[in-house]
Amino acid sequence: MELFDNHRKLFGTAALFFIVLTTLVAIMPAINNQENNAALPDAVPLSEDAIRGKALFVSNGCVGCHTQQVRNVDMDKVWGARPSLAADYADIHRTDFWRNTATLMGTERTGPDLTDIGTRQPGKEWHLVHLYNPRTVVRESIMPAYPWLFTIKKEPSASDIVVNVPAEYLNGQEGKVVATKDAMYLVAYLQSLKQVKLPDGETSPAFLYKREEKKTGDNAAGAMPDGQALFAANCQSCHQANGEGLQGAFPPLKGSSVVLGDNLEMYVDIIMNGYDARPEFGSMPAVGTNAGFTELEVAALINYERSSWGNDGKKVTPEEVKKIIDFLKLKVTK
């Protein structure tokens, strides 16, 4: 066959075939997507600090383990309130002439997804101590430590941001751990990672492949969620598995007056809407609201915290909690 014996025709045909297919399945969809999407109206552009932080995020290869995409499948619900949309990435442009666009969607989730980390973990204290050495706060973590984003100072000045690192993680170094500017940039970037609200009237795409609900039986009390699992997923990284918190950063729940006290309203309020009343500790995010806790989950969590680490508090029922949650919602809307 003439085509097969003429190298110009053969290789020309193969190249043309490949280029046409490339145009159809890659170049045209890519152009179409970059031209026809715009950022959501509520989206906040990255601050200058956050832009620098993003550059650090890129250069240290964080995307190798952390995705930034909430897929439209039920199992991704824990990473955001809605599936990510094309609009969420629309405002990300080429970094500069030398470096490509960094949507940082990622393909591996060795660590948690970071799409909404700014909502889940808004305080800088946790991020700083976690960056210095992740095992300080999450003992089982396999994330690398980033001590080169910090300096050790014998006598930090008043303007220095001191990080409360437990002595065992200092490797025998004397002095206080002080965050460098780079550390603060990176934290600024992480804090900026929040899912943007859809404009009013827009419905978000559904999460697919819903998990089958476990059979609840006749009475709701029989189907209490697992308090320990809820604690591990939502609270443990600050308050620690042993309930003792981290000195100078996160208060202990073991023997805590809030956990064991009579003011259930305040307790539920803190879980649902966060807390920042004590200057010696970092601020707590609205864990319950972010995660969309139901009264069943809050009750399970409270009962777990009240019965662990030697705590011996009164058990609560979902009904009691529901009343308070409804009341708190009313208060917020007012």
Added chain:
Amino acid sequence: MQTKIFGKTASLIISFLVFGVIPVTARANPSDFSFHSSKTPVWIALLFTLLLLFIAIILKQRIVGVRKIYKKGRPGQQVDQLRKYTLGLNSRQIEKLIQYRQTNKNYVNSKGVTALLFLIFTIGLSMFSYSGANAQDVAKTANSSLLGEAGIWITVVLLLIPITAGVVLIFVKVNSVLNQQKNKYLTEEAEALAAHLRSLPEEEADALLKRRKAALDYRLTHNELSGNQRAEDEKGLLLIHDGVELPIVALKKKALQRPNIDPALSRLILWYLGCATFWLLFGTTVGEYVGVKFVAPDADHISWLSFGRLRPVHTNAVFWGWASLGMLGLGYYVVPRVSNTKLASMKKGWCALILINAAVLLGSICLMAGINNGGGEYREYIWPVMLLFGMGLLLTLENFIKTIATRTTKEIYISNWYIVSAIMFALVITIVAYVPYWQNGLGETIIQGYYMHQGVGMWFMLFTLGFVYYILPQQLNKPIYSYSLGILAFWTQILFYTTIGTHHFVFSSIPWWLQTVAIVGSAGMAIPVLAGTTNFLMTFKGAWYKVTDSYTLPFFLVGIIFYFTGSMQGTAEAFRSTNLMWHFTDFTTAHSHLTMYGIICFFIWAGVYAIIPRLTGKEAPQITVGMHFWLALIGLLFYTVPLMYGSTLKGLMWMEGKPFIESVVMMAPYWLWRAIGGSLMWLSHLVFAYNMYKMIANREVVDVQETAIQKLEENTAAIQPIA
């Protein structure tokens, strides 16, 4: 022996893949497999019926066997049978018989055969019908609509247990009765034979038996063909061993010395392969360290060595350094050879080598210093670095096409289709992915999916297939099975592979239709993969025996096995239901090693061990080639199998909504296995580097014969002036 082990490995892999898919299908249709399903009783009844059927068939077989023996014993056929028996006696038996006949001359009348017993048949048949009826009963009850309730079918199962036990017991009993009966018949027959032997006419029979015994006792003297003289190699064809010792490893065939390879081209190819080996060692040392960091995250606290920076150093060094240079080195051998001409330009070959090495060196340094392109996989080098690589490819493309243009064959051999296309396509994807003026927003993601997968499928896979189409038939010393299948695979690979890039972003915010196209394309990949696998395996047909005495063919065989399993696993991963479970987990890592290592690396090694001895005339020690092979293969399996298993569990945990950190804790042992497997793989690369050294290094060992001749020449030279 080796093929057996290969077969076992293959079946291991295949069974893993199959078992890997089972939970997926189970998840896709939970109702079909649930124990609470109303179909369960049907399944149980079916199983029970099958059991009964099985027993019935076995019993029938046995009865038929006993009947045959009975028939043989009937008078008409008995005489024939006895003669057959007599002729079939072995030497020892004949000896005893002759002895007996000499000492004992009594004649005993033959005995008739006793009548038959039909009892056994009656029992057997009644068993058969009984069990058949029983099975139907159960099936009927199971199908009836009454049995929606779990309680009832549990009862049925409980009832079935003793019934089954009873059936099995009866089977055992009947079987032993049948056995007894059979032995009874056989004993009777033996008695008849003994009588027959006693009654044979005397002299004639003795002579006959003696002759038969002599025939049976005949043994070769083992020098019928060789004679008693010393071997002499008159035609220069034989290899005569004096005092052969037991070898440590099986002796394999030596590579054939081939003339006519331009020493300049040899040098170029050896440099390509040598540099490739360096990047293999470098890249996998980094990879090994990165793997260890999963188990020991605080191994160091140096920014240049942190996980996020080293991971792309590993992937890019093995991609663009090791595999690319290795393939190109083999390409420089194959392209001129199948064109039956000289390489167009040696100089461009050297330039390309320098450019590509520079790209990988600079790229690795940049990545460790924290300069990268934005995080897309295999696209971490910034464009100025990748430009060097692209220029290297461009030079090679020009060089190869010019070589092919001056070919002395009419047709372009299929290898050159694959190799030249691979380079063209690699250039296209690099340009598309790196032109620094576009890809905002999701454009980046769509191009990323396209780029990373075309890099794997259009560059590595296509090029590798290209040199396999030449070196494999050459090593088997027979033509490729089907040229047309090769052509089919070529065009379908382009058609389907080009579309599958975005299957790395299933469920993401890129357009749903594009994801679907990618999934369909992934399924379509079955065509080129099956065509290629069939072609290679059929080329082996009739030459399988060569595998045992070759040290290159095992590498090819592993490559082919993983070409099939690895590629089909890729297809399996692309479906939405499987993607749900495996995406984002370490399954991807396992898959990429199964393919890039199992296919590409094994094929390159096969090529290297086949080609270098032809260039240098030196071979690697067989024992270290064997070590390399087994360490790499076992290491790869230790690496991938636990990782696939663990990551499946991880995906399921995520789907169940377990806290994320629990999945991290769960993975710890599997990551440890990965590190162990990785260490074995790394060790195999050290052995490979040693083999490269043995094949290439110019070792100055005194060649006794050669030196003796030289000495003689020197002597004559010294004598001449005086004369």
